[in-house]
Amino acid sequence: MDKQQLPQRPFAQKYHVKGIGGALVFLALLWGSSVMTGVNWGEFFTNLDQFFDLLSRMAHPAWEYTNIVIQPILETIQMALIGTTIGTVIAIPFSILAARNLIKNSVVRGVIRFILNLVRTLPDLLLAALFVAVVGIGATAGVWTLAVFSFGMISKLFYETIETIDERPLEALRAAGANNTQVVIFAVVPQVLNSFVSYFLYTFEINVRASTVLGYLGAGGIGVYLQRSLSSFRYDQTAVIVLAILVVVIVIDAVSNNLRERLQ
Amino acid sequence: MSDESVLIEFDNVQKVYPNGTVGLKDINLKIHEGEFVAVVGLSGAGKSTLLRTINRMHDITGGDLKIDGASITGYKGKELRNLRRSVGMIFQDFNLVNRSSVRRNVLSGRVGYYSTWKSSLGLFSAEDKQRAVDALKRVNMLEKLYTRVDELSGGQQQRVAIARALMQEPKIMLADEPIASLDPLTTTAVMDDLLGLNQELGITVLANLHSVSLAMKYADRIIGLRGGQLVYDKPIAEVSADDFDGIYSEQAEIKGGAVNG
Numbered sequence: 189m190d191k192q193q194l195p196q197r198p199f200a201q202k203y204h205v206k207g208i209g210g211a212l213v214f215l216a217l218l219w220g221s222s223v224m225t226g227v228n229w230g231e232f233f234t235n236l237d238q239f240f241d242l243l244s245r246m247a248h249p250a251w252e253y254t255n256i257v258i259q260p261i262l263e264t265i266q267m268a269l270i271g272t273t274i275g276t277v278i279a280i281p282f283s284i285l286a287a288r289n290l291i292k293n294s295v296v297r298g299v300i301r302f303i304l305n306l307v308r309t310l311p312d313l314l315l316a317a318l319f320v321a322v323v324g325i326g327a328t329a330g331v332w333t334l335a336v337f338s339f340g341m342i343s344k345l346f347y348e349t350i351e352t353i354d355e356r357p358l359e360a361l362r363a364a365g366a367n368n369t370q371v372v373i374f375a376v377v378p379q380v381l382n383s384f385v386s387y388f389l390y391t392f393e394i395n396v397r398a399s400t401v402l403g404y405l406g407a408g409g410i411g412v413y414l415q416r417s418l419s420s421f422r423y424d425q426t427a428v429i430v431l432a433i434l435v436v437v438i439v440i441d442a443v444s445n446n447l448r449e450r451l452q
Numbered sequence: 453m454s455d456e457s458v459l460i461e462f463d464n465v466q467k468v469y470p471n472g473t474v475g476l477k478d479i480n481l482k483i484h485e486g487e488f489v490a491v492v493g494l495s496g497a498g499k500s501t502l503l504r505t506i507n508r509m510h511d512i513t514g515g516d517l518k519i520d521g522a523s524i525t526g527y528k529g530k531e532l533r534n535l536r537r538s539v540g541m542i543f544q545d546f547n548l549v550n551r552s553s554v555r556r557n558v559l560s561g562r563v564g565y566y567s568t569w570k571s572s573l574g575l576f577s578a579e580d581k582q583r584a585v586d587a588l589k590r591v592n593m594l595e596k597l598y599t600r601v602d603e604l605s606g607g608q609q610q611r612v613a614i615a616r617a618l619m620q621e622p623k624i625m626l627a628d629e630p631i632a633s634l635d636p637l638t639t640t641a642v643m644d645d646l647l648g649l650n651q652e653l654g655i656t657v658l659a660n661l662h663s664v665s666l667a668m669k670y671a672d673r674i675i676g677l678r679g680g681q682l683v684y685d686k687p688i689a690e691v692s693a694d695d696f697d698g699i700y701s702e703q704a705e706i707k708g709g710a711v712n713g
Contacts, residue, residue, distance in 0.1 A: 360547035360613075363507055364620055365537030365564025373572045374560040378552045 271334025540617030607638025
């Protein structure tokens with residue numbers, strides 16, 4: 189073969205301009221960020237003994253505290269379950285309206301997506317503070333916080349799933365005289381149902397973890413006890429709470445992994 | 453044939469896509485009730501476009517299209533859905549819902565006859581459940597009633613798709629490259645099914661086919677498209693194999709400007 193017949197590789201491709209350039213930009217950003225925020229690594233290491241002091245005090249958990257912890261842990265799980273469910277139910281119509289392949293009208297889609305972006309922008313801690321102020325201290329505030337938080341997250345996951353479906357069955361249903369709702373029920377739902385259940389479980393898992401922190405702001409659940417033990421320097425009790433949360437997270441993770449695998 | 457039996461009438465139909473591509477140009481065509489028409493032509497000649505104008509999956513941009521003497525170009529909403537309900541369609545890639553059972557796929561062909569809430573809750577009448585069984589029996593797929601579609605072979609899926617279209621009790625069956633994804637053996641089974649519902653149920657069939665020999669074996673009439681224009685139209689008795697050099701010539705490919713086969 190004549191060597192000259194091969195097409196020339198462009199300069200950018202030959203010297204990996206994009207890859208090298210991207211890496212350099214990232215390194216520059218990293219350096220700039222650490223300079224501007226003034227992160228002092230030395231300070232962290234000189235105070236390391238404080239950290240170990242805390243750990244050693246937590247190394248002797250107050251096991252008798254376990255009985256007291258069970259009830260709020262259950263409440264945390266219940267809050268997460270109710271919150272995730274409410275969020276999901278509201279997210280379903282929104283995700284359908286936000287999906288590019290179902291809603292051709294870009295104005296409707298744009299408005300819906302703007303609302304979703306807005307909801308996702310609100311941090312869960314801010315939401316918790318807001319709901320505690322509105323409905324008062326307790327699990328209700330936690331449930332509403334988790335509902336809004338799940339709604340924002342789930343609707344994005346859902347509409348992105350809807351946008352990846354096979355659109356050919358939709359064409360067949362339309363050609364058979366189905367209206368839009370019937371197309372969604374018969375051609376979209378069967379294709380996305382498994383992913384939806386999977387995302388629901390994933391969000392539930394995240395919410396269990398998140399709700400431990402929410403208790404800090406008075407939104408109910410185990411977080412209240414976590415805050416109480418820390419502020420009274422009872423690190424032996426803190427250890428029990430952390431271990432209890434760990435057990436719950438591991439169990440939920442195992443169950444939801446198992447369920448999600450079966451859905452494949 | 454007399455004009456009374458004209459079922460579909462293309463009157464100077466034009467189709468230009470929004471990007472300027474010409475899909476169909478000056479189509480004048482009468483399809484009679486009970487005919488089995490094969491549409492041949494190269495990819496991009498406008499065969500799919502022609503079929504999809506009949507159930508308004510594509511809108512025409514000029515001329516008029518009549519079914520049973522009534523112009524369908526202005527149909528909207530319920531009227532349009534009723535038109536589509538009376539026209540069955542099968543596709544090259546079957547277009548079934550892979551994760552659903554054969555039964556649910558077949559029943560979904562009937563939703564045009566149901567209100568939104570009744571069909572959404574799956575409240576199909578006993579009569580329609582029986583209709584699904586009969587439709588599957590006709591295409592020899594009854595034993596797969598509760599099987600998930602993704603467990604079926606291509607040929608089996610296409611026959612389920614035919615059963616789904618039969619649920620509409622269509623007057624017209626559009627078949628868009630129905631055998632392009634199938635092997636020769638299942639091709640025969642699917643084409644025989646189409647011929648069966650043409651001859652036994654009196655359904656008018658329009659089928660896009662790549663293979664001229666299959667068109668000659670099954671159709672009553674062959675029409676040819678090239679570059680969106682009707683270039684050939686003969687009853688099967690007058691067709692000879694040499695006729696198709698014009699439709700499939702190299703030159704035609706250069707001229708053809710249509711998209712969507």
